[in-house]
Amino acid sequence: MIKTYREPGREIPVQDECDILIVGGGAAGHSAAVAAARAGAKNIVIMERYGYMGGDATGGYVIMVPNLSWYDKSFVRGIQEEWFTRLEKIPGAVRGPSLDKIGLTDPALIHPWKAIHDCVSRGGYGGAKPSCLVRAVYFEPNQLKIEMDKMLLEHKEAIRVQYHSWGTRPIMDGNTIKGIIYESKEGRKAIFAKIVIDATGDGDIFSQAGAPYESMADKITRACTTALVWRIGGINYDAYYEWQQAHPAEMQALRAGLQRVAGFRCIPLPSNQNDICWINNWHSNRDCTVVKDQSETEINTRNTMRDVLEYLREAVPTAFRNAYLYDIAPQLGTRCSRRLIGEYVMTPEDFAFANQHDDVIAWHSTICQINDCGPVEIPYRCILPRNVENLICPGRHLSADGIAIDWLNLIPQCVGTGQAAGVAAAVAVADSSTARSVNIRKVQDILVDQDVPLPRNAKFEAKDPSYRQCVEEHEYGLYTDKAKMAKEYLEKHGAMGADFFQGF
Numbered sequence: 016m017i018k019t020y021r022e023p024g025r026e027i028p029v030q031d032e033c034d035i036l037i038v039g040g041g042a043a044g045h046s047a048a049v050a051a052a053r054a055g056a057k058n059i060v061i062m063e064r065y066g067y068m069g070g071d072a073t074g075g076y077v078i079m080v081p082n083l084s085w086y087d088k089s090f091v092r093g094i095q096e097e098w099f100t101r102l103e104k105i106p107g108a109v110r111g112p113s114l115d116k117i118g119l120t121d122p123a124l125i126h127p128w129k130a131i132h133d134c135v136s137r138g139g140y141g142g143a144k145p146s147c148l149v150r151a152v153y154f155e156p157n158q159l160k161i162e163m164d165k166m167l168l169e170h171k172e173a174i175r176v177q178y179h180s181w182g183t184r185p186i187m188d189g190n191t192i193k194g195i196i197y198e199s200k201e202g203r204k205a206i207f208a209k210i211v212i213d214a215t216g217d218g219d220i221f222s223q224a225g226a227p228y229e230s231m232a233d234k235i236t237r238a239c240t241t242a243l244v245w246r247i248g249g250i251n252y253d254a255y256y257e258w259q260q261a262h263p264a265e266m267q268a269l270r271a272g273l274q275r276v277a278g279f280r281c282i283p284l285p286s287n288q289n290d291i292c293w294i295n296n297w298h299s300n301r302d303c304t305v306v307k308d309q310s311e312t313e314i315n316t317r318n319t320m321r322d323v324l325e326y327l328r329e330a331v332p333t334a335f336r337n338a339y340l341y342d343i344a345p346q347l348g349t350r351c352s353r354r355l356i357g358e359y360v361m362t363p364e365d366f367a368f369a370n371q372h373d374d375v376i377a378w379h380s381t382i383c384q385i386n387d388c389g390p391v392e393i394p395y396r397c398i399l400p401r402n403v404e405n406l407i408c409p410g411r412h413l414s415a416d417g418i419a420i421d422w423l424n425l426i427p428q429c430v431g432t433g434q435a436a437g438v439a440a441a442v443a444v445a446d447s448s449t450a451r452s453v454n455i456r457k458v459q460d461i462l463v464d465q466d467v468p469l470p471r472n473a474k475f476e477a478k479d480p481s482y483r484q485c486v487e488e489h490e491y492g493l494y495t496d497k498a499k500m501a502k503e504y505l506e507k508h509g510a511m512g513a514d515f516f517q518g519f
């Protein structure tokens with residue numbers, strides 16, 4: 016029996032009243048605010064518990080976005096691509112193949128990018144597909160923090176930013192959300208809103224509003240782990256890549272050695288600079304909403320950093336001889352915890368059968384190998400909760416099963432669903448409709464105006480039919496052996512089991 020304390024009721028001040036309230040300023044929440052303002056909303060509040068935007072992408076030092084393109088088409092555009100076209104003006108802030116080079120297969124062009132993980136497609140399939148350059152971008156997280164503020168300031172007449180404010184409870188009227196109670200150094204206060212966007216990544220709001228949700232992703236997935244990212248300076252990443260090519264057996268031993276020294280899986284990955292790498296890590300089966308798991312992830316990672324550094328210095332001196340601890344991410348790396356069970360739940364079937372959705376809001380190339388990282392349609396219904404009105408839930412807690420979530424909650428999908436949530440909220444407010452009854456055609460047209468490619472949209476088709484031609488010509492990526500196996504497996508078992516997923 017857990018000991019409890021009855022908290023007395025009390026009057027609290029109403030800090031603000033707005034049309035759209037966004038809780039959480041990560042990739043999803045920030046995109047929602049910007050997109051809503053650009054879609055004409057005038058009265059927006061964005062609330063964030065820390066003092067900067069970006070969440071995992073800035074404070075968690077998750078400094079790369081993969082697979083923004085497929086063949087020669089950049090499927091993930093909109094606000095996600097805008098991050099990089101803006102940062103490209105700042106010397107050294109980003110690294111990755113430029114938009115005009117994606118899809119090129121010339122070995123001489125590809126060669127310099129081979130060291131940089133995911134910048135070159137894997138190719139293969141019996142010679143059906145040569146390797147090509149992929150739009151994958153590494154960025155400096157502190158420059159992105161600055162840029163994200165600037166993007167909000169460009170709409171300062173419409174967006175009010177509340178940093179250091181922690182949304183704690185939804186204010187409900189029956190099954191309709193009316194606002195949020197939050198805590199800050201100023202105490203406990205309320206904000207009322209017509210539409211609330213839960214972009215906390217952990218469903219902090221929908222989980223208390225009565226929306227059904229799942230917990231952790233499948234144990235076998237990347238999503239079912241926590242992390243504390245840190246960076247190492249004084250290295251030579253090119254030399255590390257050359258060493259890997261020359262010593263494949265030793266590379267296997269290095270991976271095992273790092274796991275032994277740290278006690279969990281960790282690996283150096285490239286960054287926007289050749290002399291800095293980030294150490295990505297995976298603490299298995301940890302829930303980033305459980306304080307014990309959060310605390311142990313922080314302590315255990317920090318406690319092994321010096322040993323990992325020493326190990327790398329000795330194992331690969333050509334690259335790590337002068338390596339030093341550059342910095343540690345200011346916040347915990349959170350991959351997945353509570354997952355919405357929305358009006359639609361995405362599953363591996365969406366990838367294996369190229370499912371089409373009338374309410375598609377993003378058509379993203381992803382990291383899924385079933386369809387060779389080809390574009391998949393993400394419907395509005397998977398950010399729309401069941402049972403709760405006027406709440407939209409974009410970002411890493413979107414509605415997907417315990418396996419499909421692994422391919423769907425990376426930064427691009429969080430930005431994409433966030434952008435769509437912002438536009439949907441703006442349309443609902445302007446038309447005096449609700450989040451559920453919003454005119455989805457209008458939302459889709461505005462998204463296309465905001466540089467988001469969408470399938471079967473007349474405006475987009477008139478603007479650029481080559482995206483449709485690309486997916487038709489390349490069979491939606493379903494030429495892989497994995498696609499055939501996944502189809503057979505799904506037809507037989509109904510859902511993808513961990514045994515099948517293990518092969519990815």
Ligand SMILES: Cc1cc2nc3c(=O)[nH]c(=O)nc-3n(C[C@H](O)[C@H](O)[C@H](O)COP(=O)(O)OP(=O)(O)OC[C@H]3O[C@@H](n4cnc5c(N)ncnc54)[C@H](O)[C@@H]3O)c2cc1C
Nearest residue numbers: 039041042043064070071182215216348349410411425426
């Ligand atoms: C170590 C690691 C490596 C990864 N690698 C990659 C990769 O290589 N490429 C890739 O694309 N993706 C990667 N991902 C996934 C990706 O980073 C995240 O899924 C994505 O950034 C999540 O964006 P989000 O906006 O949905 O959530 P978050 O980034 O978690 O943002 C949520 C925001 O809400 C705030 N917040 C939370 N609760 C509250 C509250 N109650 N009140 C107020 N504010 C609140 C948080 O402070 C945060 O700013 C990785 C993730 C991790 C942890």
